[in-house]
Amino acid sequence: MGPGRSISVIFNRSSGSAAEKGDKLDEALARAALPATVVRVSGSEVAAAAERAASAGHVLVAAGGDGTVSTVAAVAVSAGSVFGVIPLGTLNHFARDAGIPTDLDQAIATVAAGHSRQLDVGDVNGVTFINNTSLGLYPHLVWEREHERSRGRGKWTAFAIALARTWRRYPTVHVRMIVDDLPLVRRTPFVFIGNGVYRAEGLGVGTRASLGGTLSIYSAPDVDRFEFPMLPIRAVAGRLGADVKFEAFTACEITIDTRRQTVDLAIDGELRSVPAPLRYTVRSRALTALVPEAP
Numbered sequence: 092m093g094p095g096r097s098i099s100v101i102f103n104r105s106s107g108s109a110a111e112k113g114d115k116l117d118e119a120l121a122r123a124a125l126p127a128t129v130v131r132v133s134g135s136e137v138a139a140a141a142e143r144a145a146s147a148g149h150v151l152v153a154a155g156g157d158g159t160v161s162t163v164a165a166v167a168v169s170a171g172s173v174f175g176v177i178p179l180g181t182l183n184h185f186a187r188d189a190g191i192p193t194d195l196d197q198a199i200a201t202v203a204a205g206h207s208r209q210l211d212v213g214d215v216n217g218v219t220f221i222n223n224t225s226l227g228l229y230p231h232l233v234w235e236r237e238h239e240r241s242r243g244r245g246k247w248t249a250f251a252i253a254l255a256r257t258w259r260r261y262p263t264v265h266v267r268m269i270v271d272d273l274p275l276v277r278r279t280p281f282v283f284i285g286n287g288v289y290r291a292e293g294l295g296v297g298t299r300a301s302l303g304g305t306l307s308i309y310s311a312p313d314v315d316r317f318e319f320p321m322l323p324i325r326a327v328a329g330r331l332g333a334d335v336k337f338e339a340f341t342a343c344e345i346t347i348d349t350r351r352q353t354v355d356l357a358i359d360g361e362l363r364s365v366p367a368p369l370r371y372t373v374r375s376r377a378l379t380a381l382v383p384e385a386p
Contacts (some may be wrong), residue, residue, distance in 0.1 A: 097147065097150070100120070101144070102116060102154040104215065113327075141162065145167065150173045150381075160176055165218075165380060167378060171379075174381065176189070178193045184222050192281035192381055192383070205381065206382060209376035214374050225282050226266075226349075227263065227282045228263055233253075262280070269357050277310055283308070283309040285309075286303060287299045303372065306343065307339070307340070308341070334338065343372070346371070354369060
């Protein structure tokens with residue numbers, strides 16, 4: 092990052108505890124004496140705010156959870172902007188896997204230091220994702236959760252209701268896939284596609300052994316509703332043996348077709364309807380991200 096470049100911090104004020112997080116963000120930026128403009132927007136305005144900052148040649152810094160980070164990153168990829176992260180979410184998947192500190196002051200120091208690295212991102216039908224996408228159970232769960240939250244339910248109450256409804260209905264998807272050159276036909280409760288290599292077993296399950304370079308794909312063909320809750324337990328225990336109906340592949344290109352014209356996808360945790368078939372690729376070195384300098 093060159094000297095004197097303007098920095099826009101895109102802060103999602105509609106996330107949980109936004110007022111408190113905003114105050115702490117302002118205080119930390121002042122402590123660091125980082126000359127940055129904080130742009131406070133609601134969730135639906137994040138992309139437009141990032142696009143305006145990118146058109147002005149600013150460094151784009153996402154301050155929020157994984158949804159905010161993914162939205163700003165997609166704009167950075169499209170505009171060729173330098174991208175930074177101040178993680179303010181619950182899980183902070185991208186920051187954790189990219190080595191960006193989750194501590195507020197350390198994250199801001201990483202932005203100020205200006206050390207960048209070019210990272211790979213995933214692409215599905217022209218839509219950028221930095222973490223993962225999924226079809227099947229999880230989009231249903233997200234839809235039910237957001238429906239309950241729109242009715243005034245708290246976050247965890249809405250999640251519990253959504254989980255119970257999704258498990259009771261247990262929707263499955265019938266997919267025809269080409270994983271690189273390997274054709275597959277499956278009926279499964281989910282198909283998960285990740286940017287990079289995800290750890291499927293052990294205490295580090297859900298983290299990435301590598302960020303980019305390839306796509307990971309996971310499914311659980313013919314697992315029923317009573318077997319399904321045991322999958323994460325067995326994954327953490329490192330017991331996804333041959334008797335478990337769980338499949339894992341890596342590939343550079345994936346095509347997924349369903350019996351529907353559009354597919355409901357969770358893309359980095361946000362719901363989108365995408366026309367079928369789904370075509371996944373890796374966009375190599377597409378994101379210039381501010382990360383700590385390697386020791």
